[in-house]
Amino acid sequence: xxxxxxxxxxxxxxxxxxxxxxxxxxxxxxxxxxxxxxxxxxxxxxxxxxxxxxxxxxxxxxxxxxxxxxxxxxxxxxxxxxxxxxxxxxxxxxxxxxxxxxxxxxxxxxxxxxxxxxxxxxxxxxxxxxxxxxxxxxxxxxxxxxxxxxxxxxxxxxxxxxxxxxxxxxxxxxxxxxxxxxxxxxxxxxxxxxxxxxxxxxxxxxxxxxxxxxxxxxxxxxxxxxxxxxxxxxxxxxxxxxxxxxxxxxxxxxxxxxxxxxxxxxxxxxxxxxxxxxxxxxxxxxxxxxxxxxxxxxxxxxx
Numbered sequence: 001x002x003x004x005x006x007x008x009x010x011x012x013x014x015x016x017x018x019x020x021x022x023x024x025x026x027x028x029x030x031x032x033x034x035x036x037x038x039x040x041x042x043x044x045x046x047x048x049x050x051x052x053x054x055x056x057x058x059x060x061x062x063x064x065x066x067x068x069x070x071x072x073x074x075x076x077x078x079x080x081x082x083x084x085x086x087x088x089x090x091x092x093x094x095x096x097x098x099x100x101x102x103x104x105x106x107x108x109x110x111x112x113x114x115x116x117x118x119x120x121x122x123x124x125x126x127x128x129x130x131x132x133x134x135x136x137x138x139x140x141x142x143x144x145x146x147x148x149x150x151x152x153x154x155x156x157x158x159x160x161x162x163x164x165x166x167x168x169x170x171x172x173x174x175x176x177x178x179x180x181x182x183x184x185x186x187x188x189x190x191x192x193x194x195x196x197x198x199x200x201x202x203x204x205x206x207x208x209x210x211x212x213x214x215x216x217x218x219x220x221x222x223x224x225x226x227x228x229x230x231x232x233x234x235x236x237x238x239x240x241x242x243x244x245x246x247x248x249x250x251x252x253x254x255x256x257x258x259x260x261x262x263x264x265x266x267x268x269x270x271x272x273x274x275x276x277x278x279x280x281x282x283x284x285x286x287x288x289x290x291x292x293x294x295x296x297x298x299x300x301x302x303x
Contacts, residue, residue, distance in 0.1 A: 010044030011073050013037055022059050071140040075277040094288045095124035099142040104131040105228050109248025114296045125285055133198045144286050145275045156275040162297040163269040164247040169258040173238040181261055184208040184215045191240035192219035196226045206243050208265035245270055
């Protein structure tokens with residue numbers, strides 16, 4: 001089989017246009033003329049048989065077919081880059097740009113405060129962090145994605161990073177006004193703060209586990225949010241009781257901003273998974289990031 005090198009060139013140009021946002025800036029990045037970039041994209045579109053970009057006067061954006069194609073080929077480009085590094089004897093060097101899509105809760109509660117340590121450890125690496133808890137096209141334009149919840153049944157490789165407990169918390173002020181619940185059933189008399197599942201649009205159900213026993217409680221609430229960190233802020237302000245992931249909460253519990261209630265009923269575990277596309281050994285920068293995430297999660301007592 002004779003490989004068409006023009007296809008690889010076109011894919012490289014497509015990646016540059018996607019990052020730059022238009023042909024002119026992509027041309028500067030690649031050392032080409034804008035017309036040369038435009039011709040390369042047109043040849044690639046003719047080769048794959050679909051329109052990859054919507055062209056505007058100043059900006060271009062990927063079409064739906066273009067997004068899917070981009071998500072499929074970017075890991076291949078990353079693999080070529082890694083193969084070149086390995087051939088040069090630099091397989092163990094963590095370098096380049098790492099693009100990660102991270103669940104907002106983990107990004108805010110754990111990752112953000114530790115990123116400086118990660119970058120100091122790997123001075124040849126730069127990191128782009130995108131926060132999202134959605135799973136549709138989560139690998140588009142990124143090297144690795146991190147999401148809470150059971151793994152998807154897809155072609156992606158899923159690697160469990162940790163299990164974190166599900167805990168129920170309230171502010172001291174709320175408990176002073178409304179009293180301390182002594183059993184899960186007492187929560188029907190309290191104001192709950194609900195978090196909406198981004199996949200279903202419905203609130204996550206409240207469940208309590210102890211010694212193999214499981215109890216579901218139908219709580220009442222006048223406030224439902226789609227960002228758990230906003231729900232946490234409302235909880236700290238005394239607006240209600242919140243059922244949260246334990247990872248990242250230790251400083252707030254230690255400072256007394258939050259109080260864990262019904263701790264004996266907190267045996268439910270919720271997993272955090274990393275996803276990447278290749279069944280082969282992931283690039284050094286991805287391996288370094290995954291190892292670091294497990295390290296900082298252990299430091300927070302999440303596992």
